[in-house]
Each structure stands twice: as structure tokens, then as C-alpha cells.
Amino acid sequence: MRRISLVFLIVISLTCRVLGSVGTTSGEIVTIPVGARQVGMGEVGVVNKDGSSIWWNPAGLGYIAENGDIEITHLGMYEGMNADFISGSIPLKGEIKEFGVIGVGLGILDIGEIKKYTSSGYENGEMNLRTKVMKIGYGRKLVGERNELRIGLGIKSIQDDLGEAKGKGMGIDIGWIYKLEGGGWSGGEPVEVGMSLQNLGGKLQYENESYPLPQIIRIGLRWGKDIGICDIDTEIELMKEGTLSAFKAGVEFKIKKIFSLRMGYKSTGNTDISDGLRIGFGVNILNVNLDYAYSGYGELGVVHRISIGIKFGKVLDIEGIKAGGIDPKEAFRRGMKYYEEGKYAEAVLEFNKVLEVEPMNEEAFEMMKKASEKLKEK
Numbered sequence: 001m002r003r004i005s006l007v008f009l010i011v012i013s014l015t016c017r018v019l020g021s022v023g024t025t026s027g028e029i030v031t032i033p034v035g036a037r038q039v040g041m042g043e044v045g046v047v048n049k050d051g052s053s054i055w056w057n058p059a060g061l062g063y064i065a066e067n068g069d070i071e072i073t074h075l076g077m078y079e080g081m082n083a084d085f086i087s088g089s090i091p092l093k094g095e096i097k098e099f100g101v102i103g104v105g106l107g108i109l110d111i112g113e114i115k116k117y118t119s120s121g122y123e124n125g126e127m128n129l130r131t132k133v134m135k136i137g138y139g140r141k142l143v144g145e146r147n148e149l150r151i152g153l154g155i156k157s158i159q160d161d162l163g164e165a166k167g168k169g170m171g172i173d174i175g176w177i178y179k180l181e182g183g184g185w186s187g188g189e190p191v192e193v194g195m196s197l198q199n200l201g202g203k204l205q206y207e208n209e210s211y212p213l214p215q216i217i218r219i220g221l222r223w224g225k226d227i228g229i230c231d232i233d234t235e236i237e238l239m240k241e242g243t244l245s246a247f248k249a250g251v252e253f254k255i256k257k258i259f260s261l262r263m264g265y266k267s268t269g270n271t272d273i274s275d276g277l278r279i280g281f282g283v284n285i286l287n288v289n290l291d292y293a294y295s296g297y298g299e300l301g302v303v304h305r306i307s308i309g310i311k312f313g314k315v316l317d318i319e320g321i322k323a324g325g326i327d328p329k330e331a332f333r334r335g336m337k338y339y340e341e342g343k344y345a346e347a348v349l350e351f352n353k354v355l356e357v358e359p360m361n362e363e364a365f366e367m368m369k370k371a372s373e374k375l376k377e378k
Contacts, residue, residue, distance in 0.1 A: 029109045029131040030158065030171065030199055031214055034073050034085045036291035036307035040280020041250025042264020043295075046220035047177055047194040050309065051089035054103040054137045057175035057196035057218065058152025061101040061139030063362060064089045067312035068101070071289075078301035083109045087135075100140030103154075107133045132159045137173065148179040152196075158213070160204055171202025171213045192222040250278070257358075258284055262293070273298035280305075287311040311360060328354045332364055339371055347371040 034055040038045035045056035051069045053060025070088040077083060085107040092099035111129035137154030154173035160166060175196030195218065202213035250264025260282040267275050280293035289309040296302050335350030351368035354361055 028214070029083070029107060029133050030156070031216065032075070032083055032085075032107070032109065034087075034107070035071065036073060036280055036293040036305040037252075037260075037262065037282060037289075039295055039305050040262035040264065040278055040282075040291065040293035041252055042248040042266050042278050043246075044220055044248050044250045044264065046175070046196055046218040047192045047222040050311075051087045051103055052085075052105075052307075052309075053139065053152070054087050054089075054105045054135050054154055055085065055107075057177065057194055058103065058137035058139050058154040058173055059150045059175040059177045059194065059196070061089055061103045061137060061152055062141040062150035062177070063139075064091055064101045067091065069309060069311045071307055071309035073305060073307040076304045078297060078303065080112050081110065083107065100138055103135075103137040103139070105133075105135040105137075107135075128161070129163065130161045132161075133157070135173075150177045150179075151175070156199075156202075158202075158204060160206075165206055167204040167206040167211075169202055169204040169210075169213060171199035173198045174200065175218075189223060189225055194221070195219050246274075260284070260291075273300060328357045328361065328364075331357075332361075332367075335364070335367060335371070339367065339374075342374075344371045344374040348375065 033039050033043045033045070035045065035048075035052040038048060038052070038056065045052075048056045048060040049063040050060070050071065051064065052071045052073070053063075068089040068091055071086070073085045075083040075085075085105065087103060087105035089101050089103040091101045109131045111131075113126045113128050115126055133156055135154055135156040137152060139150060139152035142149045142151065152173075152175050156171050156173065158167075158169045158171070160168070173196060175194065177192055177194040180191045180193065196216075198216040198218070199213035200215060202215075203210045204213065246266055246268045248264065248266045250262065252260055252262045254260050262278075262280040262282070264278045265276070266278065274295075274297055276296050278293060278295045280291060282289060282291035284290075287310060289307070289311075291305075291307045291309075293305040293307075294302065295305070331350045331353040335347045335354070338344070338347035338350060348368055348371045351364045351371065354364035355368070358364065
């Protein structure tokens with residue numbers, strides 16, 4: 001625990017040192033919100049927990065268990081523009097606690113064809129405008145008994161193809177997520193606080209000049225309550241020097257772990273065209289997620305996002321959930337109670353029940369390992 005607290009303070013100190021360095025921007029592809037689930041909740045994503053974390057906060061990779069995942073997102077944008085993103089994660093040797101998780105991502109923004117003109121004003125053919133971003137990241141959990149800290153690092157490469165003007169650049173992302181044990185102040189549920197700093201030191205270099213990448217600061221928290229399962233996420237995002245760029249809040253309602261309804265709101269405080277309501281929904285069947293999100297951009301039009309994600313590993317037992325035979329939240333609480341009382345055999349049985357319903361539940365997996373180790377010591 002002492003080690004966790006020390007590392008947490010170091011991460012906070014590093015965070016504070018760069019807060020004043022946000023400046024003029026370029027390379028807008030790195031500002032596009034990725035993932036229909038996150039956008040449907042108001043574009044909150046700093047406390048994200050799957051392979052798409054590489055676009056929001058690489059520390060979220062540290063939550064991934066089993067055999068990793070993959071997610072593809074398509075954006076049908078205004079003015080005929082389109083964007084596609086793919087991301088995936090691979091737990092190293094399957095042991096998150098010791099080795100962490102690697103994530104990769106590729107994004108393409110296709111602006112489309114526009115006409116070229118000579119200096120005299122005559123048409124001179126057409127050119128296609130396109131921007132690409134490639135990312136690799138690493139995240140892991142630093143072990144704590146109750147409170148937990150996850151950290152992450154990402155590196156990206158950006159390529160701009162604007163006809164005759166071509167640019168290249170790189171940037172660095174860092175982030176952390178700290179999980180606080182719940183108490184009376186949080187309804188007994190844990191609260192997760194996260195922060196990410198994106199595009200640090202990055203710039204796009206063209207033939208004769210260069211432009212800095214938009215440095216993005218995200219601060220957010222997540223709280224969830226099992227009341228037909230409701231997850232609430234809020235996020236604050238800074239994208240310019242010393243100003244609050246946007247406040248975003250969202251809610252997700254999960255029904256029997258299969259259907260999800262989402263709603264969120266984004267506000268910049270200055271009637272920006274990106275302000276407004278976001279809505280979305282999703283379906284999860286046999287570890288395959290299909291998600292949709294709708295967001296409006298004023299006179300520019302509407303952006304539709306569709307994401308499909310696959311989690312590799314043990315398949316979710318839908319029939320078991322329908323039968324209502326196991327309440328994973330209650331089973332986990334019983335397991336923790338048995339563990340604290342030194343009843344390790346009973347604890348193992350309860351944590352195993354959780355994993356039967358939620359095979360990707362990292363907490364239950366790790367607590368079952370700890371209880372098993374205690375049994376061997378007896």
C-alpha cells in the first residue's frame with residue numbers, strides 16, 4: 001500500500017508539471033472521439049476499460065483480462081467525411097498483475113476529394129485529403145489490497161496527406177486511473193478517478209514549417225451502482241491553454257448485461273457547435289458488443305458512430321443470467337467477507353461463481369488467486 005501511494009503521488013506531480021503547456025493546435029484526427037459507447041455517454045472516456053482505451057487513456061488497458069479484445073468504429077460524418085478506427089489489446093502472457101497489456105490502434109480520416117486551382121483561378125484537377133494515426137500503448141495495474149492504481153503510456157505517429165502538402169509527426173500519451181474503495185460516502189461502491197495527457201511534445205512537420213498537435217488533458221471519474229445496472233461517468237476536458245474546454249457527463253443503463261441504453265451531454269460553455277445531447281444504445285451477446293451513438297454538430301449536421309467489439313476468452317453464459325441463479329455482485333461481497341474472515345475455501349467458491357457469470361471480472365479473478373494461495377499456505 002505504501003508503494004501504491006508513493007507512485008500515485010509521483011504520477012500526480014508529473015501531471016501538474018505539464019498543465020500549463022497546452023497551446024495552438026493541428027492534426028485534428030487525434031481529437032476525434034472514438035467508440036460509440038463513450039460518445040453515447042457524452043464523450044466520456046478517461047476511465048475506459050477496454051482496448052479502445054488507447055484512444056482515451058492508455059492506463060485503461062490495465063483492466064483487460066483473459067485474452068484481450070478488438071474494436072472497430074466507423075464514423076459517418078458531415079460534409080461527406082468519414083473516419084474509421086480499429087484498436088486491439090493483448091495481455092502479456094495473460095498475467096496482467098505482473099506483465100501488463102499492450103494495445104495498438106489505427107485511425108484514418110478521409111476528408112474526400114476537393115478541386116485544385118491554379119494561381120490564375122482555373123481548375124487543375126482534384127486531390128484527395130486524408131490523415132492517418134497509428135498508436136501503440138502499454139498499461140498495467142500496480143497491485144494494491146483495496147485501492148488500486150493503473151498507469152499507461154502511449155506513442156502515436158500521424159501522417160497528413162493534403163495533396164501537395166504532406167506532414168508527419170509523433171506524440172506521447174500518459175495517464176493513470178486510481179480506484180478508491182467504496183464506503184458510506186459512495187453507497188458502498190468503488191469510485192474510479194482518472195486523468196490522461198495526450199499528444200505531449202507532438203508536432204506535425206511539413207516541408208517548410210511545423211504545427212503543434214493539440215495537447216489534451218482529460219480529468220474524470222466513474223461511479224457505478226447495481227440497480228439494474230447503472231454506470232455514471234463524468235469527465236472534464238481541457239484542450240487549450242489554461243481554459244476549461246468542455247464538461248461532459250453521461251449515464252449508461254445495462255439490462256441483464258445484454259442491452260444498454262446511454263445518454264450524455266457535452267458543454268463547452270460558449271455555444272460551440274459540438275455542444276449538446278448524445279444518445280446511444282448497445283447489445284452484448286456471446287462477448288460481441290454492437291454499439292451505436294448519435295451526436296449533432298449544429299449546422300454542419302449529424303455524426304453517426306457504429307462500433308463492434310469482440311472480447312476473447314470464456315463466453316458469457318447468457319442462459320445462466322436469464323435463470324437468475326447467480327448475482328455476481330452479491331457473490332463477490334460474500335467472497336470478500338469469507339476472505340477477511342479467513343474462510344478461504346468458501347471465498348474461492350464465491351469468486352468462482354462471479355467468474356461463471358462475468359468471465360472478464362478481473363477483481364474476482366485476482367481475489368480467487370489470492371484465496372487459493374492462502375489455502376496452500378495452511
